[in-house]
Amino acid sequence: MLKKNILVTGASKGIGKALTIKFAREGHFVYATSRSIEIVGEYAEEKKLTPNIFPQALDVTNREAIIELVAKLEKTSPIYCVINNAGITSFRKAEHDTFETIEDIVNTNLLGAINLIKASLPGMIERKSGAIINIISVAADKVFTNSSIYAASKIGLQTYSKVLREELREHNIQVINVLPGATKTEIWSEEMREQFGDRMMTPEDIADVVFNAFEMSDKLVQEEIILRPKLGDL
Template sequence: MNLKKAIWITGASSGIGKALTLEFARNGEIVIATSRRVNLIENYKQEFGDNSLNIIPEEVNLADLNSIENFYNKYSGKYFFNTLINNAGISSFKNALDDSLEDIKKIIEVNLLGAIYSIKKVLPKMIEMNNGTIINILSVVTQKIFSGSSAYSAAKSGLLAYSNSLREEVRKNNIRVINVIPGATKTPIWDSKVLEKYSHRMMSPEDIAKLIYQIYSIKNNIVTEEIVIRPIEGDLN
């Protein structure tokens, strides 16, 4: 069976995930866009015009392995996920003392385990096809110490380490593993008061999506393995 190529983008309901979905779909790629809030994807798809046919919204809870399994089983018979973009992320912005165990568990499940589960689903087919791209949207917390982000930092740093090790294992299979490390970006992950105060300094999701698509589009024998992106004025603290 000839499978259609598709890109799976997680956390596609808003922010960088939404911008990535629209950018890739605009460039003719079939995007299966997943989120717990699938209605938000369906809403912006309706406003996208002709290229909206390239977007397939689907509800997936990355903290639930069964949800990921059911999603993959539903689409893998028709599509080859030649690209996975792990974008979904949550944070509490609390000090370690104030983070509840429940909050920490959710942050680890979505930001780290959900990404690893998703990689584990698409990787065997990528190896079989000798082709694939895995793009992880990480954070500058993997490069610099910030207060109020201990669980988030642990999750994103864990995914960075996992991906760096994975890359060495799959080079021989023509699979690219790309870590994108953005600084402060104007997305709903921030509290409204922070956005009101600092949004003028933050990067736009659309600009980041365009840059990621350019990196993705390089098809010759080079790969951008890691890229750090910051606002010109630097980090917020």
């Protein structure tokens, strides 16, 4: 297996941390980004994965920082796969979301991912190889109350990526959208995790599926992946 350079956003905890550890354990080189890189450095050391995990500071709402990081990596370690994972939500009714919350969610979940894709595309197209994996949500597929902006941001990214997928076929770049249901991470309140944690999926479950999709035969791509807890949505 060829070892590849993978960039993960939101790698400090939850699904992003599980993805980073999984890909690194499998021998890939993971540029693990988040706003709090000291946390990434700590777990990389604790798991003895420092040769494969490279913590990088990145706030995905900062377009210039995205462009700078991609340009830096292009020179030293071109990225084969971008995993857009960083995400936030509010769990509030639309009427109670502030303007600031609305902007934060769209800037992180939608624009952050699109800007990182946009910055990464020239290199991938030139190399005629690459993969873009987006951690979306079942909220893009089914209506849940108290998640209007979150759902809008996720459907936006899913639709953008469906169009992108068709445009990138000729360049040998695959686009995989992953739509997980409830997964036990800190995106959920402590009360929700205490009450429903047993039926939630784990971040490691999601990371295993994403990794298997990434490693599939060159002849095929698993384009849209929906993952739900066996007992259904919360």
